[in-house]
Amino acid sequence: MGKINPVSSKYIVHATINIEGVVDRPDVIGAIFGQTEGLLGSELELRELQRSGRIGRIEVQTETRSGKTTGTIIIPSSLDKAETAIVGASLEIIQRIGPCNAKILITQIEDIRISKRKFVIDRAKQLLKQLIDEVMPDSREISDEVAESVRVMEIMEYGKERLPAGPAIDESDDILVVEGRADVINLLKHGFKNAIAINGTSVPHQIVELAKSKEITVFVDGDRGGNLIIEELFSLTDIDFIAKAPDGKEVEEITKKEIHKALRSKISSEQYKLDKNGTNGTSQPRKNNQTQQRRPVRRPVQQRPVSNNRSAAPQRPNTTRAPEKRAIKDIKSSDKKKYEDILNSLVGTRGAYLLDEKLDILGKVPLSELQSTITSIKNGVFAIVFDGVIDSELISVAEKSSTKVIVGMDTKVKNHREIIIQTVDDF
Numbered sequence: 001m002g003k004i005n006p007v008s009s010k011y012i013v014h015a016t017i018n019i020e021g022v023v024d025r026p027d028v029i030g031a032i033f034g035q036t037e038g039l040l041g042s043e044l045e046l047r048e049l050q051r052s053g054r055i056g057r058i059e060v061q062t063e064t065r066s067g068k069t070t071g072t073i074i075i076p077s078s079l080d081k082a083e084t085a086i087v088g089a090s091l092e093i094i095q096r097i098g099p100c101n102a103k104i105l106i107t108q109i110e111d112i113r114i115s116k117r118k119f120v121i122d123r124a125k126q127l128l129k130q131l132i133d134e135v136m137p138d139s140r141e142i143s144d145e146v147a148e149s150v151r152v153m154e155i156m157e158y159g160k161e162r163l164p165a166g167p168a169i170d171e172s173d174d175i176l177v178v179e180g181r182a183d184v185i186n187l188l189k190h191g192f193k194n195a196i197a198i199n200g201t202s203v204p205h206q207i208v209e210l211a212k213s214k215e216i217t218v219f220v221d222g223d224r225g226g227n228l229i230i231e232e233l234f235s236l237t238d239i240d241f242i243a244k245a246p247d248g249k250e251v252e253e254i255t256k257k258e259i260h261k262a263l264r265s266k267i268s269s270e271q272y273k274l275d276k277n278g279t280n281g282t283s284q285p286r287k288n289n290q291t292q293q294r295r296p297v298r299r300p301v302q303q304r305p306v307s308n309n310r311s312a313a314p315q316r317p318n319t320t321r322a323p324e325k326r327a328i329k330d331i332k333s334s335d336k337k338k339y340e341d342i343l344n345s346l347v348g349t350r351g352a353y354l355l356d357e358k359l360d361i362l363g364k365v366p367l368s369e370l371q372s373t374i375t376s377i378k379n380g381v382f383a384i385v386f387d388g389v390i391d392s393e394l395i396s397v398a399e400k401s402s403t404k405v406i407v408g409m410d411t412k413v414k415n416h417r418e419i420i421i422q423t424v425d426d427f
Contacts, residue, residue: 009056009076013088014108017062019069021100028060028071031097036090044087054078055087073104084109155184158196159206168193173366174215174350177207177239179229182252183219190256192348195219198229208237215350217241217266221250230272241266263348264409264424331405331420335359339407340427342385347409352386355405359383371397383407390421 017028033046042048049055056076062069073091077084088106096102158165164181172194178184180197187195198204210216218233220226222245233239243266245251246258254262267275331339338359346353352370354362354377362381365373367388374381374397383405384398390411398406398419407422415421 009078009112011077011079011081011084012110012112013073013075013077013084013091013106014110015073015075015088015091015104015106017060017069017071017073017097017102017104019097019100019102021069021098022064022067023062023069023098023100023102025060025062027098028062028073029058031094031102032058032073032091035094039090039093040086044083044090046087049079049087069100081109081111154193155181155188159204161199161204161206163196163199163204163206165196166193169196169210172214172349173368174217174240174348175210176217176219176243176348177233178219178251179221179226180252183250186252186254187219187259190259191345192259194348203229203232203236207233211237211239215240217243217263217348219243219245219251219262221245222247223250234269234273239269241268242272243267260344260347331422336422336427339383339385339405339422343387343407343409343424343427346385346387348387350387352384352388354381355383355385357382370394374398374401374403377401390423395419 019028036046038045046055050057054077056078059074060071062071075087077087079087088109091104092106094102094104154167156165156167157163158169164184166184166188169175174194176187176192176195178187178195178197180199184195184197196207196210198207207216216237216239218230218239218241220229220242226244230239230242243262245254245262249258251259342353342355342361350367351364352367353364354373356362359382362377363373367386370384370386371394374384380402381398382403384394384403385407388408390406390408390413392413394406395413395416399416403419405420405422409424411421411423413421
């Protein structure tokens, strides 16, 4: 009896069998061959089809319970689908197997090529994913990797003491002073080119000289060693701002987001000294300063006659809320994302971007030249984004230039009738 080659099999006929009695497997196979003999003609005779290899070995599985036999029949076929269906249907004419009544039902004719095709598709997906993950990196990943390596290559040795530094130390008005070479490399990776390392706990003479002409921001690790470096710098030179990595972390290991957050939260040296001498945190003194600045404005209102106070009291909340509503309404979410990205790129640079109505950058200027540049632009500036604090002096200059939006790190002016004021907290 021939056996079909599994490779050439195209279909599998699945059937169930129910017998009212106890029979053995050979009885079922004998009934299949015996009762279908001569039914379909010589071309579809089961014995001849098996000899030629067009029908495979007929597999029968039976199980007897309570005097009845049930089971399954599987017939592999390399015939075409019509001939396979005919062969399958011929099994259902069998009504007796041995001395017992029987019923055979074809449940399914399975196309093996479909299951093979599904296997091919699933395996191809796995191989493609492996290819993308391990062999073919994304083009953006390649460009980012190349850009980072180029930035790291830009590290230089500054001055006679050969201090590790970024390439923009000489041209920047403000610099970041960090502890070691690894800190400079991490900042370079994330686009900060104005960092210089002191290479240890002793402060080099070159740092003292730079502090005389540039704005110094000390960026140290969030541990006791960072505090010691700050104290030594205080004893030798004047520093302007202090920024610290998150507690327990070092500048060389923090992410870009943590770097931006730390630089946004930098405090002045005076504030640091106040905090060290017993004030509760960095935010409390700032609130007190703001309160002191607002009091001269509020006192004249309180000294007016009672009738004026009654009319003025409900008006003050309206003047503060209206610009906030207008700011939320006027700035689209897509525009706010662009403002946020521009503001993030300015952290630690002490610079400013001037934008037109399409939010295209007209130019970048240092803070020292911001007001004069705004005044000199004939067509006006639609928006100003800068690394600094918004004050009334800048507002008055921007008002004359028909500026609509000002975005800064912090503000001393809460709202304005015509200009939308946004800070880091608004994003």
